[in-house]
Amino acid sequence: MNRQEQISQIVVTAQQMRDIEARIFAAGMPVAALMEKVAGLIASRIQTLYLSEDTILGDAEREKFPASPRHRVTASSSFPRLNKIGILVGPGHNGGDALVVARELHFQGLEVCIWCPFSKLKELTSQHLQYAQSLGIPCYQSIEDLPDCDLLVDGLFGFGLERELKDSVASAINHLNDKSVPIISIDVPSGLHTDTGEVLGTAIRASYTFCLGLWKLGLLQDQALEYVGKAELIDFDIPWADVEAVLGNPQVKRIIRATALSTLPLPRPPVTHKYKEGHLLLICGSRRYSGGAILTGLGARASGVGMLSIAVPESIKSIMVSHLPEALIVGCPETKTGAIAQLQLPENTDLSSFSAIACGPGLTKDAVPIVQQVLESANPLVLDADGLNILAEMGTSQTLQKRNALTVLTPHTGEFKRLFPELPDAKQDRIKAVRAAAKESGAVVLLKGARTAIADPQGSIWINPESTPALARGGSGDVLTGLMSGLIAQAVTRQLPIEKMVATAAWWHAQAGILAAQERTELGVDAFTLTEYLIRVISTTLEISDRC
Numbered sequence: 001m002n003r004q005e006q007i008s009q010i011v012v013t014a015q016q017m018r019d020i021e022a023r024i025f026a027a028g029m030p031v032a033a034l035m036e037k038v039a040g041l042i043a044s045r046i047q048t049l050y051l052s053e054d055t056i057l058g059d060a061e062r063e064k065f066p067a068s069p070r071h072r073v074t075a076s077s078s079f080p081r082l083n084k085i086g087i088l089v090g091p092g093h094n095g096g097d098a099l100v101v102a103r104e105l106h107f108q109g110l111e112v113c114i115w116c117p118f119s120k121l122k123e124l125t126s127q128h129l130q131y132a133q134s135l136g137i138p139c140y141q142s143i144e145d146l147p148d149c150d151l152l153v154d155g156l157f158g159f160g161l162e163r164e165l166k167d168s169v170a171s172a173i174n175h176l177n178d179k180s181v182p183i184i185s186i187d188v189p190s191g192l193h194t195d196t197g198e199v200l201g202t203a204i205r206a207s208y209t210f211c212l213g214l215w216k217l218g219l220l221q222d223q224a225l226e227y228v229g230k231a232e233l234i235d236f237d238i239p240w241a242d243v244e245a246v247l248g249n250p251q252v253k254r255i256i257r258a259t260a261l262s263t264l265p266l267p268r269p270p271v272t273h274k275y276k277e278g279h280l281l282l283i284c285g286s287r288r289y290s291g292g293a294i295l296t297g298l299g300a301r302a303s304g305v306g307m308l309s310i311a312v313p314e315s316i317k318s319i320m321v322s323h324l325p326e327a328l329i330v331g332c333p334e335t336k337t338g339a340i341a342q343l344q345l346p347e348n349t350d351l352s353s354f355s356a357i358a359c360g361p362g363l364t365k366d367a368v369p370i371v372q373q374v375l376e377s378a379n380p381l382v383l384d385a386d387g388l389n390i391l392a393e394m395g396t397s398q399t400l401q402k403r404n405a406l407t408v409l410t411p412h413t414g415e416f417k418r419l420f421p422e423l424p425d426a427k428q429d430r431i432k433a434v435r436a437a438a439k440e441s442g443a444v445v446l447l448k449g450a451r452t453a454i455a456d457p458q459g460s461i462w463i464n465p466e467s468t469p470a471l472a473r474g475g476s477g478d479v480l481t482g483l484m485s486g487l488i489a490q491a492v493t494r495q496l497p498i499e500k501m502v503a504t505a506a507w508w509h510a511q512a513g514i515l516a517a518q519e520r521t522e523l524g525v526d527a528f529t530l531t532e533y534l535i536r537v538i539s540t541t542l543e544i545s546d547r548c
């Protein structure tokens with residue numbers, strides 16, 4: 001993994017960023033020089049995004065900037081002409097960054113104006129403001145005086161925001177949000193808590209967030225996403241040794257393409273056989289919910305697992321065979337309601353014959369004895385859907401503590417609450433919640449959401465940074481369970497880390513959704529279609545990686 005990939009995996013809290021920054025300054029980097037470097041990168045990113053070389057300048061501008069190509073600025077095709085850029089300046093170094101950006105854009109020939117409602121500024125910020133004003137850049141204290149702008153750069157607060165925004169600053173932010181002008185937030189949208197993503201009073205609704213140096217945790221929390229817009233990392237060459245020294249282990253990481261691809265069981269060894277590539281047992285479905293079983297099976301198919309057995313109630317066996325001819329469909333005796341009553345595995349087979357088991361999709365809550373039986377097994381076990389509901393009724397942590405094999409739980413927020421009623425609400429700080437759940441239960445917990453988060457009992461966290469709302473659809477979770485458990489079965493036979501496979505599955509599933517949504521719109525990604533994109537997205541991604 002190269003440096004860029006390593007850096008883009010890392011996620012930090014405000015305190016960790018402060019500690020890293022302190023090490024850099026203690027080593028001799030001047031604060032002002034770092035600000036200059038960072039803000040220079042932001043200014044040039046703004047130019048790349050919004051301005052292009054082939055400007056058609058108005059007459060007045062042509063006179064003002066006659067020859068230099070540096071001054072040939074215009075709107076790129078993605079953005080209407082930029083007449084005026086408003087720079088929102090706060091009291092700290094986030095405001096200092098914004099002022100350096102203001103100065104650079106001014107020197108590029110753009111019309112820039114500043115809004116700074118604070119009278120007390122940090123020293124460096126104050127110096128930059130003074131210099132910007134000496135260049136003739138107008139600065140307004142009252143939001144009513146700020147002229148209409150085509151683009152706003154938000155440097156009000158970064159990771160130093162400590163308390164709720166109130167009064168005139170809060171109402172100014174609301175006023176700016178209402179204008180529907182694109183806003184670029186520096187580091188974090190002002191008003192968001194850097195760690196939890198919580199809105200502190202009110203917050204800037206950014207079109208883009210340029211996160212500085214390392215990804216801030218708050219930007220990966222579901223509750224922040226409405227405010228973050230498109231998020232990009234501005235890498236300013238933080239020494240890796242400082243990152244390692246501050247973060248230690250366990251860490252919070254983003255799942256990126258390189259991480260996911262490196263864990264896939266590819267390529268296969270030239271000499272192998274089906275059982276060496278993992279034997280997965282899926283236990284799913286009921287007379288009422290046969291679709292969930294089919295989707296789980298199709299998800300598992302895409303994982304490439306060597307051997308797939310699926311235990312279902314006898315009455316849905318034939319439909320399963322028609323959808324998954326390669327799988328061994330095990331028809332089981334069923335309850336009056338059509339749930340599996342008893343696992344009836346083929347002769348000479350018991351649960352220990354399988355590399356991994358997944359249990360839950362479409363099962364109904366009538367299959368309690370089945371869930372009890374798999375919990376007693378010594379196999380790595382994925383529990384989902386009704387498997388989770390049954391576990392919750394048994395008492396999650398007491399039950400799981402008796403297991404001596406790995407368990408993976410895949411709840412959405414509602415299931416999470418049922419499984420861990422004592423823990424903090426997963427809607428507030430999802431990362432804190434999922435970490436506590438994994439620690440308490442000893443399971444790997446995958447908390448589904450726009451930014452799915454995975455925690456292991458040792459405290460490591462993986463967050464899936466890209467997804468699509470197209471996946472908010474019935475059956476999509478069944479596909480994930482199948483895919484993930486198929487990967488886990490292969491990880492077991494190859495002795496690869498199972499926790500990483502859970503993260504890889506979340507990434508793969510989301511990428512398939514993204515590709516499907518690109519080609520078919522967000523409305524066109526039903527769960528069955530999603531299964532058809534699983535292999536497509538991997539082969540496309542591998543092709544791209546080969547070319548890179």
Ligand SMILES: NC(=O)C1=CN([C@@H]2O[C@H](COP(=O)(O)OP(=O)(O)OC[C@H]3O[C@@H](n4cnc5c(N)ncnc54)[C@H](O)[C@@H]3O)[C@@H](O)[C@H]2O)[C@@H](O)CC1
Pocket residue numbers: 017018021034035038090091092093094095096097122156157158159160161162163164165166186187188212213
């Ligand atoms: N960490 C790094 O390595 C770098 C950080 N830089 C910038 O520095 C920023 C952090 O700077 P600071 O620590 O100065 O923090 P901020 O710029 O986020 O703001 C802190 C200031 O805001 C005040 N404040 C906090 N909450 C307030 C509230 N609710 N209402 C009114 N005032 C409030 C504080 O008293 C303090 O003066 C980063 O976000 C980034 O933009 C860059 O300049 C250079 C590199």
Ligand SMILES: [K+]
Pocket residue numbers: 094154155156157158185186187188189190
């Ligand atoms: K900001």
